[in-house]
Amino acid sequence: MIRKLSVDRIMAELEARIERHRQQEAHHAQRETFHQQQKERHAAELESTLERYEAFRAATDSVGELVGRPREEPALDESLPTGKWAVLSRLVARIVATKGPLEPFGANEITREIQARWGDRLKRRIDPRSVAAKLRRMALAGRIHQVREGRAFHEALYSHTPPGPGG
Numbered sequence: 001m002i003r004k005l006s007v008d009r010i011m012a013e014l015e016a017r018i019e020r021h022r023q024q025e026a027h028h029a030q031r032e033t034f035h036q037q038q039k040e041r042h043a044a045e046l047e048s049t050l051e052r053y054e055a056f057r058a059a060t061d062s063v064g065e066l067v068g069r070p071r072e073e074p075a076l077d078e079s080l081p082t083g084k085w086a087v088l089s090r091l092v093a094r095i096v097a098t099k100g101p102l103e104p105f106g107a108n109e110i111t112r113e114i115q116a117r118w119g120d121r122l123k124r125r126i127d128p129r130s131v132a133a134k135l136r137r138m139a140l141a142g143r144i145h146q147v148r149e150g151r152a153f154h155e156a157l158y159s160h161t162p163p164g165p166g167g
Contacts, residue, residue: 101161
């Protein structure tokens with residue numbers, strides 16, 4: 001079958017192939033230049049990002065060390081507040097003052113701590129609902145911040161530090 005092709009047709013086919021390969025060579029040379037430029041740009045961005053990453057990592061490590069240190073516990077006043085009114089409020093305020101800036105706490109935990117420290121000297125048991133009401137009033141006054149809203153199946157949680165965005 002190859003013998004049946006004319007010389008002119010064979011020459012035209014070869015010239016077409018030569019032209020196609022020249023175009024492909026030029027195209028790939030152009031793409032090679034483009035890819036080289038992209039490689040250089042990404043290498044520079046990588047270096048810049050790595051520098052920022054290392055600086056941020058060093059900062060978080062130093063902050064982690066600071067937060068990880070044991071904090072000095074303030075001396076707790078173990079005496080019962082005197083007076084007829086607001087004894088529970090003052091006890092709740094004392095316990096809340098001992099909590100860390102990021103430590104979440106709720107009414108049940110505060111109630112347990114009050115019972116453990118002053119329970120034998122109190123006239124009656126502390127109701128967690130009363131403590132929850134005091135915590136809500138403290139949050140409304142801006143002294144503490146609500147971290148998690150209470151529901152029927154879990155209590156509200158509070159902290160000294162406001163929750164971050166989205167939280």
